[in-house]
Amino acid sequence: MLALPEHLRAPAERxxxxxxxxAQRFTDLLAEQGVERGLIGPREVERLWERHIINCALLSDAIPEDAASLADVGSGAGLPGVVIAIARPDLPVTLIETMQRRATWLEEVDAELDLGLEVVRARAEELHGDRDFAVVTARAVAALDKLAKWTMPLVADGGSLIAMKGSSAEDELDAAQKVLRRLGGDEGTVLRCGEGEVDLPTTVVHVRRRARATRKGDPRG
Structure with a gap:
């Protein structure tokens, strides 16, 4: 078992x-199988709790309490989608993943932990016009201007794109303003979840989608 570090116990319990x-069982599954299945790098195992599990769970602080649905685009190892599903059992979560081996992993995790997830093997843009969600999340998928073209058409009217980012968050948000406006987003804000609670706060870009905005995105390429 990969023990939860004591300095993270309070935020983990919250x-x-x-x-x-x-959350412990999911962390152990990743620690035991993640490297072999190409989901995480070898050096990530020892820092799974801090750099991945808690980091992703803090994203739930940015999700409205009354959100009706959530889609995680490019879910990969289940970060942040599976973590959010554990932290927010009230929220129906859909995991969108293009690679078969990763989609299979997500289905196995769902079966093992009984989370009630929907796993969709598709590119986000293949769902444009067919599905929408109150919240769409993504982590380490693409720069925000490109990510917005794939994800904003999936955001329901009045819903939110919440993208996990690093130190480049402000610069990416500035560079994406034209695309966000075209796709019906507001100017967006950068939030740091967990400040004062953990050593490594989670930086997210939060973009709200205006009602009756265009749903036309761009194909990936």
Whole structure:
């Protein structure tokens, strides 16, 4: 078992509540299988809790309490989608992943942890016009201007794109303004979730989608 570091116990208990054991089980699955299955690098195992599990769980602080649905685009190892599903059992979560081996992993995790996930093997743009969600999340998928073209058409009217970013968040948001406006987004804000609670706060870009905005994105290429 990959033990939860003591300095992260308080935020973990706040974020996961009585589902912390589920978070532990998911962390152990990643630690045991993630490297072999090409989901994480070898050096990530020892820092799974801090750099990945808690980092992703903090994203739930940016998700409206009354959100009706969430899609995680490019879910990969289940970061952040599976973590959010554990932290927010009230929220129906759809994981969108293009690669078969990763989609299979996500289905296995869902079966093992009984999370009630929907796993969709597709590119985000293949769902344009067919599906929409109150919240769309993404982590380490693409620069924001490109990511917005794939994800904003999936955001329901009045919903939100919440993209996990690093130190380049402000610069990416500035560079994406034209694309965001065209796709019906507001100017967006940069949030740092967990400041004062953890050493490594989670930086996210939050973009709200205006009602009756265009749903026409761009194909990937």
């Amino acid at each position: 974020l996961f509540g009585d589902r912390l054991e589920l």
